[in-house]
Amino acid sequence: MxxxxxxxxxxxxxxxxxxxxxxxxxxxxxxxxxxxxxxGSGKSTLLRHLPGxxxxxxxxxxxxxxxxxxxxxxxxxIRQVRRxxxxxxxxxxxxxxxxxxxxxxxxxxxxxxxxxxxxxxFSMSQRQQALQALISVGMEQTTWQRxxxxxxxxxxxxxxxxxxxxxxxxxxxDEPIASLDPESSRKVMELFVMMNRQHNCTVLVSLHQVxxxxxxxxxxxxxxxxxxxxxxxxxxxxxxxxxxxxGSEAHELFTPACQPSPEAASTSAHPASLSFV
Ligand SMILES: Nc1ncnc2c1ncn2[C@@H]1O[C@H](COP(=O)(O)OP(=O)(O)OP(=O)(O)O)[C@@H](O)[C@H]1O
Ligand SMILES: [Mg+2]
Numbered sequence: 495m496x497x498x499x500x501x502x503x504x505x506x507x508x509x510x511x512x513x514x515x516x517x518x519x520x521x522x523x524x525x526x527x528x529x530x531x532x533x534g535s536g537k538s539t540l541l542r543h544l545p546g547x548x549x550x551x552x553x554x555x556x557x558x559x560x561x562x563x564x565x566x567x568x569x570x571x572i573r574q575v576r577r578x579x580x581x582x583x584x585x586x587x588x589x590x591x592x593x594x595x596x597x598x599x600x601x602x603x604x605x606x607x608x609x610x611x612x613x614x615x616f617s618m619s620q621r622q623q624a625l626q627a628l629i630s631v632g633m634e635q636t637t638w639q640r641x642x643x644x645x646x647x648x649x650x651x652x653x654x655x656x657x658x659x660x661x662x663x664x665x666x667x668d669e670p671i672a673s674l675d676p677e678s679s680r681k682v683m684e685l686f687v688m689m690n691r692q693h694n695c696t697v698l699v700s701l702h703q704v705x706x707x708x709x710x711x712x713x714x715x716x717x718x719x720x721x722x723x724x725x726x727x728x729x730x731x732x733x734x735x736x737x738x739x740x741g742s743e744a745h746e747l748f749t750p751a752c753q754p755s756p757e758a759a760s761t762s763a764h765p766a767s768l769s770f771v
Contacts, residue, residue: 495522495523495524495525496522496523496559497520497521497522497523497556497559498521498522498523498524498525498557498558498663498664498696499519499520499521499544499555499556499557499664499696499698500519500520500521500554500555500556500557501517501518501519501540501543501544501553501554501555501556502518502553502554502556503516503517503518503552503553503554504516504517504518504540504543504550504552504553504554504555505517505550505551505552505553506536506539506543506548506550506551506720507551512719512720513536513539513720514536514539514540514543514550514720515536515719515720515721516553516721517536517540517553517717517720517721517722518553518722519715519722519725521696521698522696523558523663523694523696524690524694524696525696525697525712525713526686526687526690526696526697526710526711526712526713527697527698527699527711527712527713527714527715528699528700528701528706528707528710528711528713528714528715528728529541529698529699529700529701529714529715529716529717530700530701530702530704530707530714530715530716530717530724530731530747531700531702531716531717531718532702532718532740532743532744532746532747533702533746534719535717535718535719535720536717536719536720537668537669537700537717538668538669538700539720540700540717541666541668541698541700543555543563544557544562544579544664544666544698545557545562545572545575545576545579545581545666546562546563546568546572546576549563549566549567549568550563550565550566551566552565552566553565557575557579557664558575558578558579558663558664560574560575562575577660578661578662578663578664579662579663579664579665579666580601580654580656580657580660580662580664580665580666580695581653581657581665581666581667581668582650582653582654582657582665582666582667582668582670583653583667583668583669583670584668584669584670584672584673585649585673587649587650587652587653588641588644588649588652588653589641590640590641590642591640591641591642592640592641593637593638593639593640593641594628594633594636594637594638594639594640594641594644594652595621595624595625595628595637595638597641597652597656598624598627598628598652598655598656598659599616599620599621599624599659600656601624601627601655601656601657601658601659601660601662602616602620602623602624602659602660620659623659624655624659625637627655627656627658627659628652628655630655630658630688631651631652631654631655631658631685632651632681633648633651633652633655636648636652645678646673646674646678647674647675647677647678647679647681647682650670650671650674650678650682651681651682651685653670654682654685654686654689657689657695658689658693662695663694663695663696664695664696664697664698665686665689665695665696665697665698665699666698666699667686667697667698667699667700668700669700669701669702670682670686670699671683671701671703671706672702679706683706683709683710684710686699686710687710699711702746702747703747703748704731704736704747704748705748707728707731708728708729708731711728712727712728713725713726713727713728714726714727714728714731716731716739718739718740718743723739724739
């Protein structure tokens with residue numbers, strides 16, 4: 495499989511913080527990978543480098559076979575590659591005053607002529623595609639609702655419908671379930687799985703919650719203080735291993751209902767013994 499994402503020695507130094515420290519990783523096309531880490535570990539910073547929203551201090555980023563940035567300089571392929579990347583953020587996903595269907599249609603803008611984009615004029619087939627995408631994420635009943643009136647989980651699902659309409663080959667999501675209840679989180683996670691399996695999207699999602707990484711993602715890349723501290727099967731992330739990787743911050747990676755007991759953290763109990771949300 496060709497690579498969807500490659501970073502080589504990616505380093506980001508902010509004024510007084512080394513946010514990414516020599517990060518080298520590969521994600522193959524068609525993979526579904528969780529990016530795990532406690533607060534401040536560098537997850538958002540890493541995700542923002544992939545479409546070139548942020549430039550590194552040093553190192554290289556390649557996305558879908560194209561070099562996006564090298565030693566702090568963006569390349570000319572960036573616009574073309576960005577069209578193939580879908581984004582889902584924890585918030586600010588949608589334009590609040592517009593109806594859901596228009597927010598989803600915005601995924602079509604890169605393929606729409608400038609004057610149609612300017613006037614927000616979409617063809618019948620584009621509208622049908624957007625409606626189909628809303629049906630796939632179980633949101634057709636909200637088609638004409640203002641985005642501002644959607645629940646958090648519905649907003650994330652609408653953002654995923656937009657990625658579908660866009661025909662994204664790579665979906666990047668930054669803590670998409672951070673403010674959702676367990677049931678909405680589960681629905682959103684299942685949609686990532688659907689996008690990966692049915693639409694062959696490569697999916698890279700940052701998470702705080704290890705239970706979701708284990709349940710939905712075959713592979714996890716874990717960051718701590720800007721460094722990759724683990725890259726391997728999610729099922730190997732035992733409480734003991736997390737305690738080793740994160741020390742006292744390990745508790746941040748469990749949802750309250752799934753906090754491991756101190757004994758679990760000090761033994762190599764398999765995480766399957768944790769109760770999932
Ligand atoms: N624009 C910035 N200027 C200065 N420091 C920054 C900036 N953006 C991020 N940082 C710092 O870089 C480090 C990594 O931040 P980042 O937002 O990537 O962490 P995170 O893993 O996404 O955390 P969280 O789980 O809280 O979202 C933090 O110490 C943060 O304060
Ligand atoms: Mg973040």
